Amino acid sequence: MLKVLFVCLGNICRSPTAEGVLRHKLHTAGIRDGYLGNIFIDSAGTGGYHIGEKPDKRSRKAAEKYGVSLEDIRSRKLTLQDFTDYDYILGMDQENIYNMKALAPEEHHHKIRLFMEYGENCPGITEVPDPYSGGLDGFDRVYNIIDRGADGFLKYLTTNYDL
Template identity: 45%
Template sequence: MNDVSVLFVCLGNICRSPLAEGVFRHIVAQHGLAGRVTTDSAGTGGWHTGEAPDRRSIAVAAQYGIDLSKLKARQINRRDFQSFDLILGMDSSNVANIRRVAPEEARGRVHLFSTLTLGKSFDVPDPYYGDASDFERVYHMISEGCVSLAEMLKSSDMSASGNTSSVR
């Protein structure tokens, strides 16, 4: 059984959250935590369900040796609130939307990505309407946060009980 499960959430699950999922899996493996950490991604909306990530997310990840091509977009669902210890929204709007549909007992597991991972409250901007440089900038924000999260997990005694107090 894995010690912790992390769900990354953005709007449509084709740009930021699949990028975070892929980056985090890569970093977790580098930190020797692959057997202890489960990760996935979802969107607050279901517009892109079943689609691959945006080609620009795939391209920027590939530049750093990360393959996102097999990921498929999906919408967050009720089971996610039972299955994941940490649910990280990429921006404050995502967090508000997640908390609105989350059962009361799961709301404490929903966090803004930057606040939990970097201790700073800022939105990871949606690069969808931007160009390759916007995806590159978002990649670096996500990578920095994912490295920090992996280091926190490695140095903590987190368990599947949902105790995230040692991660904050």
């Protein structure tokens, strides 16, 4: 089974949105995820500020506009075991990448990538900005960036794996 982990700082805005969006796209494409499927999608934060909490209500609201539910997602902190367990560990920005590489054993550094390396139709966007301190429009913008990143990542996965 292929395992993908999205990572941001607190695991309440960007990474749970990416988890929900990719799950939605997989289901739309007829690909089962979870322990009974061929792919497992999860998210975590480099900080443990919101452990056990639902995603930020503004993230949930932005996702709901597009038919994506984040209701079953709960925040958790990235663990050392995650670097062994996951095949792709996708950070939302360079700070996340830096923090993960500082924690991860060297043999797992190749799994750590910027999520937007897979983005399509988003020239110049290399990171997903953190919308936490802003208004609702920032969450809508982040959703749209993540949606394009997920399109590219799903294309990459279906080209390179038998899902």
